Amino acid sequence: MSAPTVSLLLMLPALLLLASVFLYPLLRYGWLSLQASSVLTGLVPVPNGGANWGRLLDDARFWTDAGQTLRFALCSVSLELLGGLALALLLHRPLRGRGPLRALTLLPWALPTTVMALGWRWILNDPHGPINAAIRSLGGSSYGFLSTPATTWFFVVLADVWKTMPFVALLLLAGLQTIPVDLEEALRLEGASRLQILRRLTLPLLVPYLTLALLFRLAQALGVFDLIQVLTGGGPAGSTESLALYAYLNAMRFLDFGYASTVMLATFLLLLVSLGGGWLLLRRHGQGHATERAA
Amino acid sequence: MRLLVLLWSLGPLLWQLRTSLLRPEALVAPLREGNPWTLANYQLVLCGDPPFWQYLTNSTLVGLATTLLTLLLAVPCAYGLQKLRGPMRWGVGLALAAAAMFPTVLLFLALLEIARSFGLANNLLALSLPYAALSLPLAVLLLRAAFADLPGELEDAARLEGLGLGQRLRFVLLPLLGPALASTAILVFLASWNEYAIALTWISRSDLLTLPIAIARIGGGSVFTIPYGAFAAATVLGSLPLLLLVLVAQRSIVSGLTRGAVKG
Numbered sequence: 001m002s003a004p005t006v007s008l009l010l011m012l013p014a015l016l017l018l019a020s021v022f023l024y025p026l027l028r029y030g031w032l033s034l035q036a037s038s039v040l041t042g043l044v045p046v047p048n049g050g051a052n053w054g055r056l057l058d059d060a061r062f063w064t065d066a067g068q069t070l071r072f073a074l075c076s077v078s079l080e081l082l083g084g085l086a087l088a089l090l091l092h093r094p095l096r097g098r099g100p101l102r103a104l105t106l107l108p109w110a111l112p113t114t115v116m117a118l119g120w121r122w123i124l125n126d127p128h129g130p131i132n133a134a135i136r137s138l139g140g141s142s143y144g145f146l147s148t149p150a151t152t153w154f155f156v157v158l159a160d161v162w163k164t165m166p167f168v169a170l171l172l173l174a175g176l177q178t179i180p181v182d183l184e185e186a187l188r189l190e191g192a193s194r195l196q197i198l199r200r201l202t203l204p205l206l207v208p209y210l211t212l213a214l215l216f217r218l219a220q221a222l223g224v225f226d227l228i229q230v231l232t233g234g235g236p237a238g239s240t241e242s243l244a245l246y247a248y249l250n251a252m253r254f255l256d257f258g259y260a261s262t263v264m265l266a267t268f269l270l271l272l273v274s275l276g277g278g279w280l281l282l283r284r285h286g287q288g289h290a291t292e293r294a295a
Numbered sequence: 296m297r298l299l300v301l302l303w304s305l306g307p308l309l310w311q312l313r314t315s316l317l318r319p320e321a322l323v324a325p326l327r328e329g330n331p332w333t334l335a336n337y338q339l340v341l342c343g344d345p346p347f348w349q350y351l352t353n354s355t356l357v358g359l360a361t362t363l364l365t366l367l368l369a370v371p372c373a374y375g376l377q378k379l380r381g382p383m384r385w386g387v388g389l390a391l392a393a394a395a396m397f398p399t400v401l402l403f404l405a406l407l408e409i410a411r412s413f414g415l416a417n418n419l420l421a422l423s424l425p426y427a428a429l430s431l432p433l434a435v436l437l438l439r440a441a442f443a444d445l446p447g448e449l450e451d452a453a454r455l456e457g458l459g460l461g462q463r464l465r466f467v468l469l470p471l472l473g474p475a476l477a478s479t480a481i482l483v484f485l486a487s488w489n490e491y492a493i494a495l496t497w498i499s500r501s502d503l504l505t506l507p508i509a510i511a512r513i514g515g516g517s518v519f520t521i522p523y524g525a526f527a528a529a530t531v532l533g534s535l536p537l538l539l540l541v542l543v544a545q546r547s548i549v550s551g552l553t554r555g556a557v558k559g
Contacts, residue, residue, distance in 0.1 A: 003378060006460070010375030011387070014368040014431055021428035022394050025405030090296060101297060103545035105304045110537045112489040112507040115530050119311050122523045128323050130310055162307065170549060216396050223398020226491035230511050244400045251404050252496070264401050271398070 026268070032261035039255045052262040061238070062246065062263060066270060069242045072153060073221035073274070076160040080217055081210065083161060084168030089198075091169060092176045102173075109166040117230035120159040121146065146232055149239040156240050160227055164220075168213045175209030176202070211282050218278055222271045243267040308534065315527035322523060336528035345502045347532055350509040353419055354488050355536075357505060360423035361487040362480050365430045369479070372431070373438035374464065388436075395432035400492040407496045417500050425493050430483040437482075437551060441475030442468070478551025481544050488537070506533050 033052050035045035056062055091102055108116065123129050124145035132142040145155050179202065187197050225244040228234060234241035234249075247267060251260035314322065321331035340347045376387055406425050407416075415421035445468060453467045469476070494505045504512065510533060513526045541548065 004380070004383075007375035007379040008383075010371040011379075014372035014435065015387075017368065017424070017428045018391075018394060018431055020409075021402065021406065021425050022397060024409075025402045028405040028408070087300065090300065095297065097297075099545060100542070101301070102549060103542050105300055106545065106548065107308070107534075107538060107541055108304055110485055110489075110541045111308075111534055112491070112510070114491055114507040114511040115533055116307065118510060118513070118526055119307055119530055122314060122527070123307055123310060125523075162303070166304070173549070219396040220398055223400055225398075225400035226507070226511075244398065248400070248403070248492075257404065260404055264404065268401055275396075 026265070029261040029265045029268075032258055033265050035258045037256070037258040043255070043257065045258070048258070052259050055259065056262050056266055061241075062243070062266070064238070065241050065243050065246045068153065068240065069222055069224065069244075069267075070274070072157060072160075072224060072240075072242065073218055075154075076157045076164070077214065077217045077221050079157065079161045080165045080168045081213060083165045084172055084213065085206075085210075087165060087169035088172035088176055089202075091173055106166045106170065108163050109170075111163075113163060113226045114230045116163060117159065117227050120155075120162075121231055124155055147236050149237045152232060152236055153240050156228060156231055159231060160221070160224070163227075164217065168217060171213045171216075172206060172209050175206045179205050207282070211279070214278060214282065215275055219271060219275060222274060223267070243270070311527045311530045311534075314523055315531050317524060319522075319524050336524040337532070339522075339525045340528045340532065347509075347529060349502060350504055350506045351533070351536065353503060354506040357419050357422050357426065357494075358484045358487045360420055361426040361430065362483045364423050364427040365434050365483045366476065366480060368427060369431055369434035369438055370464070370469070370476075373435045373442055374468070376435065377439050377442040388439075391432040391435055395436065399429055399490065403492045403496050406493060410497050416497050417503055419498075419503055419505075422494060422497055422505075423487070426487045426490060429490070430486050433486075434479050434483055437479045438472070438475060441472050445471055474547065474550065477544075478547040481540065481547055482551055485537075485540075 032045065034047060034050060036048040036051065037043060037045040087105065091098065091105070095101065123131060126132055126144045126147060127136075127142040129145075131145070136142060146152050183201060184197055187201055192200065223244050224242045225248065228240055228242050228245050229248070232240045234245050243263065244267060247260050247263040250256050250263055254260075315336050316332050316334070318331055318333045318335070376384060379387070402425075410416045410421070415424070449467060449471075450463055453463045458467065488505075489507060490505075491507050491511070494508050495511075498504055498508065510526070510529055513522070513529060
């Protein structure tokens with residue numbers, strides 16, 4: 001047997017499992033999205049000539065959720081990148097007890113999302129949670145963190161940032177460790193300030209890591225599900241419902257598999273577009289940096 | 296600075312700890328008399344039906360099965376990918392990276408159909424099949440980077456000694472991959488321990504629930520009726536194994552993700 005054949009044979013079992021878990025669902029959704037398959041049809045798929053896609057275009061709830069999902073993703077990912085960068089810079093410095101510090105800051109990321117989503121529900125509870133208790137003891141009145149449609153989404157972002165920032169920090173820490181110490185030393189001897197070193201050396205060299213973190217987090221945030229399902233259930237008044245939660249509800253509560261498949265596929269397409277956009281933006285920015293340094 | 300960071304990371308967890316140790320009346324208003332501290336919440340959770348340790352056992356079982364299956368599939372795949380040349384190598388690498396980013400929840404409906412048609416629902420071991428698939432992309436990328444770090448002469452020498460492919464992997468290459476295997480295993484275990492959407496739809500029998508689902512079910516009622524004390528106790532019990540794992544394996548986790556980020 002030739003070497004490439006052996007390679008392919010070794011990869012075959014893994015690739016088969018991957019294809020049936022990642023590829024098959026997408027094909028299946030593509031097919032189901034062209035069928036009526038709900039309680040009305042006795043859950044038997046009947047072709048309905050693209051009616052699901054027509055319904056999607058007119059579905060105000062879908063587009064509202066799309067906007068909300070995008071807002072959630074953009075806000076939480078940018079906060080995570082900023083906070084993660086600061087945290088990575090801190091954890092990179094030679095501090096006493098750095099190992100345990102790294103482990104303890106990583107802990108929120110290691111815990112199940114649902115566990116801490118319920119934890120946040122208690123912390124933000126109105127009126128008994130600790131934050132509201134503190135506000136009252138300062139003379140204010142309780143605030144419905146999770147019951148005010150205009151602002152609840154922000155506290156969902158906060159809970160997500162709390163959990164995922166350490167992960168971003170870790171990725172960026174990996175990047176920081178690849179930067180040679182003598183480069184930084186040389187810049188310092190030339191009299192560059194810490195901010196200048198950050199701008200001229202550290203950030204440009206971190207661009208690949210920032211890109212990786214951005215794309216990965218954006219994809220995950222656009223598919224946000226468990227945090228929202230447990231923290232707010234999509235409420236109040238649907239103001240925090242995400243696309244993934246809407247797809248889930250269509251399948252498991254409204255038992256409309258055809259439309260649920262359509263929503264999931266549409267979410268996936270939206271995700272591809274956003275990721276492509278983010279990537280192009282970063283690449284142009286990165287090239288700008290490169291030319292700046294060359295000049 | 297350090298203190299601020301610790302407060303941000305651990306504050307919410309410490310508050311859960313405090314909540315779990317308070318009597319329900321003391322949660323709502325400071326008690327005028329009597330001792331507000333109690334272990335009753337833990338008693339409630341541990342003696343529930345099914346008892347809480349059942350969920351820990353379930354999650355551990357799924358986690359171990361998933362880790363084992365993932366490594367069994369990922370090691371040969373990573374080795375094959377590392378040996379492969381040309382556009383196939385590039386294509387498979389890209390597909391793996393894309394799969395690693397894919398939000399799991401979008402897969403649940405089709406996977407649920409598969410589970411129903413093959414009778415895989417309510418089976419903890421079967422759950423490790425999709426879980427292994429979800430973890431495979433990252434595991435293969437990490438292990439391929441580790442294979443790439445090994446000196447090529449080593450395997451050539453072993454080949455000249457007449458060792459077959461299986462022997463080379465088993466006796467020469469894998470022993471050198473120890474740290475990479477360990478950090479990959481930990482990341483896979485964590486991912487499986489925390490997975491939600493698939494476990495939510497595949498498992499309905501209450502004695503088979505994994506930890507995240509069991510805990511979310513506690514909060515299934517309305518916002519006002521959640522037994523926060525008991526729930527906080529469950530959180531603390533569920534977090535302890537992870538706290539230990541992260542403290543013990545911090546270096547391994549960091550180096551694993553680092554390697555993945557550098558090479559991926």
